[in-house]
Amino acid sequence: MNRIQSQIKQLPLTNVILQDRFWSEYIQLVRDVVVPYQWEALNDRIPGTEPSHAIQNFKIAAGLAQGEFHGMVFQDTDVAKWLEAVAYLLASERDPELEQIVDGVIDVIAKAQQEDGYLNTYFTLKEPGKRWTNLAECHELYSAGHMIEAGVAYYKATGKRNLLDVVIKFADHIDDVFGYTPGKLQGYDGHQEIELALLRLYDVTGNEKYVRLSQFFLQERGKDKNPHFYDVELEKRGNTTHFGRWMLDDKTYSQAHELVTKQDRAVGHAVRFVYMCTGMAHLAAVTGDSEMLEACKRLWDNMENKQMYITGGIGSQQHGEAFSIDYDLPNDTVYAETCASVGLVFFAQRMLMLQPHGRYADVMERALYNTVIAGMSQDGKSFFYVNPLEVHPQACKANHKYHHVKTVRQSWFGCACCPPNVARLLASLGQYVYTSREDTVYANLYIGGEAKLELAGAQVQISQHSNYPWDGDIYFTIDTDRTAEFTLAVRIPGWCEGASISINGDDQPLTAIVVDGYAMLSREWKPGDQVQLVLPMTVERMKGHPLVRHTAGKTALQRGPIVFCLEEADNGPNLHQIYLLKDAELNTELDVSLFRGVQVIKAAGVRQCSDNWGDSLYRRNPKVEEIRSELKFIPYFAWANRGEGEMRVWIDEK
């Protein structure tokens, strides 16, 4: 296996302690509310919501309870993602009581595991003997991947091998079943996830067979097209389908239409796409496969530059929860699943492991501060699956084109992928802040806290604090056990103009030292060195690319990484009647009444009146009365926390 020369590393979560005005409360919410709430949900104890049955399925498979399997084919993953989230929380703060619950669940899971290592309650309980006969639809390897991620995370957090051993046994079983050796199954899952999970298993075990297996799945994908693997399977099992033919017929849905290294556009189901790319990028980082690296860059380019909402949402159509064509980004019939933006953060993080370029961190930040946290309510108890950029609640109810767009967050879903996905991302946020390569540490995100790592042979602790994202002044303090020469690379975000840096009060000219979006502060660092990064945060009037039909002539306000929106609660109904004045000052102020205290933008606008229009739906050259009106924009992530109402991100200017 070819190793690449300088591997970029994520810092272990146990080496990072976050203490951030903005994010710590989110993480506390995950600890105090989301995780306990989801635990109740997994155990079918939330009144008024559809029972999950996820824990019960494991108990039945373990022989600890009687009954039948209930739920989706991938119901196990709700437990796995919950376990993973809990593991991340334990990494930063051990909690014996919580660990006892987790260990109890792991006991049940271990008992549900079959002799040969196989672990999947759907096939064990509902379709015994049908294992690995419908990879295209039944998410067996996908579910395996999530359990592997949980096992790895729990081991890294606690050092306990209980779940790790289970997933190693399972991964070894998968390795026995799949491969090129005659008699082995030569196929791949309809929902990518195993690929990235096996690489994480490699990270903790060092066992290269998991790299080879991940590589196998990625290399097989989209390979034999005549007949296609899905169709071979389909015929073998007598043409039965689980979800329906279209998913099998449309090979682009699961990115199985073409070899992954030949793909050049983001297509199909958005979550599948970013999970696949996460695996591809991770694999390229491990193996140094340049063809894979180029494919990752190509796919990233297409996604970022042609198919991403300004909020970091991806997947613009409901059908197939999928990408559309380039520049087709409708704001109202949008999909932009929360999980897809979570997966986008994973993909970005793996790209940062391949190549330290600010663009990946920029997108990561865009997704995090906008769509990902918009997915969760202020109280952590309800979630959006779909994240629209324009909402008219009555139309959403009356017109089926918008029916998938919910105007109020839902407590738990029949297919409950988003809540635990948000939880596991927030709980592991610490590992996204820094990456390191040799004697360089990259500050990718501006989230306060402390990180420990070794650089140039020294033990280094970096403290970061700020009032980000509301304020662009970010302070770093370097502590080392001795003077050491290394580079602190601080990201200069793409949204920022006029950044400045001082070290111990001395201004640092940036022109010469900014490389690929990072200011490379190379010097002999002494204990107590202070770095101040100043990122001027002006409110920007953002425009969409001229090829985007749905932003034509419109403006969105952005300040720092935060995208803003108008909400009915502040601006009254009929937001489409509102124009932001082109010369209006855009003033920020703190609104302590909203969410946990957020900055809002106030600006002069006009509102068209319908009062004197009359009855006619269409009129020639009408005089439309306009009233000057103060507009209030709130951060997009904070929308829909004050009852149901209209919202829009892109507005007209005048």
Place this chain on the structure above:
Amino acid sequence: MNRIQSQIKQLPLTNVILQDRFWSEYIQLVRDVVVPYQWEALNDRIPGTEPSHAIQNFKIAAGLAQGEFHGMVFQDTDVAKWLEAVAYLLASERDPELEQIVDGVIDVIAKAQQEDGYLNTYFTLKEPGKRWTNLAECHELYSAGHMIEAGVAYYKATGKRNLLDVVIKFADHIDDVFGYTPGKLQGYDGHQEIELALLRLYDVTGNEKYVRLSQFFLQERGKDKNPHFYDVELEKRGNTTHFGRWMLDDKTYSQAHELVTKQDRAVGHAVRFVYMCTGMAHLAAVTGDSEMLEACKRLWDNMENKQMYITGGIGSQQHGEAFSIDYDLPNDTVYAETCASVGLVFFAQRMLMLQPHGRYADVMERALYNTVIAGMSQDGKSFFYVNPLEVHPQACKANHKYHHVKTVRQSWFGCACCPPNVARLLASLGQYVYTSREDTVYANLYIGGEAKLELAGAQVQISQHSNYPWDGDIYFTIDTDRTAEFTLAVRIPGWCEGASISINGDDQPLTAIVVDGYAMLSREWKPGDQVQLVLPMTVERMKGHPLVRHTAGKTALQRGPIVFCLEEADNGPNLHQIYLLKDAELNTELDVSLFRGVQVIKAAGVRQCSDNWGDSLYRRNPKVEEIRSELKFIPYFAWANRGEGEMRVWIDEK
């Protein structure tokens, strides 16, 4: 039965000969192409299209062929609507060869009719014994209605009773089956049509039982809600459904959620709605039922003022081919079925029989000159079902939200309702031009030709000629067998400002004589009197009501009754980048190369360029280069006759 005092009459088609530069070619196309083509389609002789099987079903039911029923439950109506169209053509020009074909078809239909009068090939062949068990879904009375309309039309055109006798026997059978008498079925069809058809049967037979039966169906609709008639049926037949539950569960879909006289909004399936309203208005005209009249006005108001596209399209959502909420009129995910606009013309015509108000004729004209004829290609061989106001072909293919929007007209549909509906409307256009009441004749539409009628005891012939809709100068010549005092009421369209009229060269002051949109020219008319109506046709910049989100800030050009659009063929791709300059002159010119020669509008605009934008999807304060560009607008109805491309009606101004 209460008669209203002054009944407004339609002129019989046999009394009207159209000779019009614009419409005669359409009607000739129906005669030369559409009707023969549809005859081939009905006989399954169009290569490459799904066989209709409609004639074959009748042959099998008649015992003249072997085989099984194929097609939709309402497949018979394709034959009925074709027969009706042919009948209208024969009314203005007899054609022995065509009549021979028709009489042949009628022979088959008569043989397919059952002993008791029942006539429906689906139930006769496929579900014998199941008659009238699923009115909610299976269109039995709907199909009956179409056959009745054909029978009436053929009788009126030719005086032949062959089909009329068949449908009278059928109507009498229906009257035996349905009604309040104990033992009779107390219900109504899921798709309105029988109501309007029975009133047309009454018009030719004078038999009031058809009025009572129509009234029965309208009075029953939405009456018993607990349990609802559909649910009673459903339970009786063991809970089987034909199309699926939603159609039964959503009572608004077929306007069966409420008594028709209590309904106050256009809801549900748009075609069903306008067919129902047509029946309601006709019934109110016959019976003088003021509650019914008020309901018609209320429903019309809602439809016209809150739910109609500028093109006269109605039904803004695909799901249920239905109305949405007020002011929800998306241009790209639109439905606006051709048939719904055809039905809208029917509804408008019946409203003109209730109350001579220009608004009804205005909407009739809007639908006719825009959506109805947009439904058909220039060669009469292909048809739109859905009539979008904004199309981006690649997006229509890639994003399922627009999948129902076809960018190229289709040759024939599996559910082939629109082509024969357009054909029967165009073939009967003559009867929409004038209505009369006592000694007043109303000129509702400006379509050239001659009409004969009796007014004030005199035999009057009105000749009309013009170059409408391209020119607003309309000439009438009055011929009478003697001097007579009557009123010629000429409509002053709502789109027109500054109309003027002269009689024999003498200007007529209009202020005092315009009543409800008609200039009432009352005088002693002499043979040879000349009326010149001048309707100034300036190109108007139309705006949508401030409550319509999808037209906010946009403009549509309209000249006379014609709505214009930009097409890619003239203006290149990315039409959303185009702005019409606010102060641009809007110049019309004749384009002989397009369609059969149409007026186009040329105007100065600017086009934003994407060339220098760069890769980023979003930019702050970008300088977007603009190129001045001459824009060319073509009539909406003429779009999509020059290959596939973008189109939009509503554009931005600058």
